[in-house]
Amino acid sequence: MSGETDLIVVGGGPAGVEAALAASERGLSVRLVDEAPQAGGQVYRAPPRAFGAKFQQKADPIGVRLRDRLRASAVQTHFDHSVWSASPGYRIDALGPDGAVSWRARAVIAATGAQERVVPFPGWTLPGVTGLAGATIMLKSQGMLPGAVTLVAGQGPLLLAVAIGILKAGGKLAAVIDLASQADWLADWPAIASQPRLALRGLAWQAILRRAGVPVLYRHAIRSAEAQGDQLLVSVGAVDAEGAPVAGRDRSFVVDALTVGNGLTASTDITRLMRAEHRFDSLRGGWVPQLDTDFRTTLPGLYVAGDGAGIAGAAAAAIDGRLAGLAVAHDLGQCDDAAYQNLIAPLRRSALRARKFGTAMAKLMVLRPAQVAAIADETIVCRCEDVTQGEICTAVREGARGVNQVKAWTRCGMGPCQGRICGDIVGQLVTGQGNAREEAGYFTGRTPFRPLPLDELAPPIAYGDLQLPPPAPL
Structure with a gap:
């Protein structure tokens, strides 16, 4: 001690x-x-x-x-x-x-x-795809750009913060893809105006994007991303107020990096x-x-x-x-x-x-159920253990009542992140199969919180020095 x-x-x-x-x-x-x-x-x-x-x-x-x-x-x-x-x-x-x-x-x-929370989509585990929080760390802590040309997508204030950070660092933006509508941003204007410094900063950020000619697509979300040589081909489409895809013409962007985030969890x-x-x-x-x-x-x-x-x-x-x-x-x-x-x-x-x-x-960052319902069966949800949406929903249909039972049946949440990345999405998938959100629960806390090298926790010891208990009687 x-x-x-x-x-x-x-x-x-x-x-x-x-x-x-x-x-x-x-x-x-x-x-x-x-x-x-x-x-x-x-x-x-x-x-x-x-x-x-x-x-x-x-x-x-x-x-x-x-x-x-x-x-x-x-x-x-x-x-x-x-x-x-x-x-x-x-x-x-x-x-x-x-x-x-x-x-x-x-x-x-x-x-x-x-x-941060990322709602999975085909290709979200590819190299070149990072979370908004990860991009923030690169920009603030290392002065690094996610890529020469970046597509920024998701929802919430971090969306604009990352976009402006990229421009200030000398990067280029293909577009900003915002799940929210302009009306969503203005819906709580009196509350936003209660912090004048922050409200004015947000307005200034939007003005910077307009002057830079950066397209901002409201009520849109990522459909998929796929590798195209050293770049990414990203498909973007319209969504409704609940986050569900809307039929229509999708747009494609070829970029060096995609940074995406769908809000935060505690x-x-x-x-x-x-x-x-x-x-x-x-x-x-x-x-x-x-x-x-x-x-x-x-x-x-x-x-x-x-x-x-x-x-x-x-x-x-x-x-x-x-x-x-x-x-x-x-x-x-x-x-x-x-x-x-x-x-x-x-x-x-x-x-x-x-x-x-x-x-x-x-x-603006609240998870919208239709976002999760739109995840395709073959899409990986637990990236640590490569567990797909289809495997999770199959486990629920076969009787898994909560996230910990899904974890036991599929290994979802057993990887190095211990469910920090996928837990919120898994809970919503369980709920979407007819269970109550409270019944779906949350992954039980386990130790260690992060992967650790065992040689750092225990002093070196020779095999001959081990104090072994006597054999149990037959």
């Missing part, structure tokens, strides 16, 4: 950093653990230090200030550490540059953010492994942990903040992280009731405004 502390925060995005700072400021000993080299998360991802000052100047100033405040605090940070297990008694196991490490804490805040590895209660909320990204108003899960001492509690955006995540950190300080006796109420009252008002914007964006 490498150390004990009052609070461990897993995740170094805006929610995790604000939670750690708030708890530390109230006198708690706090450790923050993240697999990235620096704090910031996906939204405020820091460029590699080795890239030099010119590249560093491109970093988002909000992320820069976040990292500066963290460095100036008493929070113990552990970057480049991948958390692979969480155990009762709040033991957190991680693997870092110097090997395996473990800590125990009185409380844990899971601020693990979100993961990252719930820790809460699922610890067997906290969850509930299904399509607007907030599917299965999310059940929380009270102070971000407590159904397990005493375990809290969740940020998009891991339900998709709400970076602005809301930062405020909710601070609220969660204060809740821990209150529960561990470092903040009395009066002080706690005074501190959280203005934060909760700010959080309500931020969530209005986040909810409007989340509506």
Whole structure:
């Protein structure tokens, strides 16, 4: 065991950093653990230090200030550490540059953010096809383009962010393919306008696309992608409001890369492994942990903040992280009731405004059942184990009642990603075969969260040194 502390925060995005700072400021000993080299998360991802000052100047100033405040605090940070297990008694196991490490804490805040969703289509596993989040990492962290000419497709605000990132990095866009309509974008304009800075940025992005002459096809989606030499031939067609294909003339694009994403789902590895209660909320990204108003899960001492509690955006995540950190300080006796109420009252008002914007964006990312119903039988859904839509639906028709039974019958979700990529889609496929969404459930949390090299977890040992038990009697 490498150390004990009052609070461990897993995740170094805006929610995790604000939670750690708030708890530390109230006198708690706090450790923050993240697999990235620096704090910031996906939204405020820091460029590699080795890239030099010119590249560093491109970093988002909000992320820069976040990292500066963290460095100036008493929070113990552990970057480049991948958390692979969480155990009762709040033991957190991680693997870092110097090997395996473990800590125990009185409380844990899971601020693990979100993961992207891709609705499968023929060809989505080909080289050159990446997720919108993957493209974001390439652009922000490495200054790399997905390809010389890229087609950007999917739904939600990340669609525009990636498209603009590609243009700013000197790349070319074949088109932007948006599942939503223009009316969908304007439907919650009052909520979007509640965050003027973000609303104006979105309008500016659309103006940039128009000036660059980039076609934007609303109410369209990817039909298929196939290799054409070193490039991709991508077929695109119209869809209706539910995401179902509409008959008509499809369009084709020959591109170097296709980046596609259909919204986000909450990252719930820790809460699922610890067997906290969850509930299904399509607007907030599917299965999310059940929380009270102070971000407590159904397990005493375990809290969740940020998009891991339900998709709400970076602005809301930062405020909710601070609220969660204060809740821990209150529960561990470092903040009395009066002080706690005074501190959280203005934060909760700010959080309500931020969530209005986040909810409007989340509506654009909601999985539409007809999208999943349109997946062809031969399309791979679980890319780790090459399980197709047809195999999954056959298992359900033959009696599989939930995703874990489908997993046992087909190996869907047993690969390195443990169902993070396919789980939401599999749940909808089970539901589409006549089961209730709640009955379909979610993949049971397992450890390790990520593939790990076993030689990093156990010291070298010679076979002759093994302490073997005596043989069992016959």
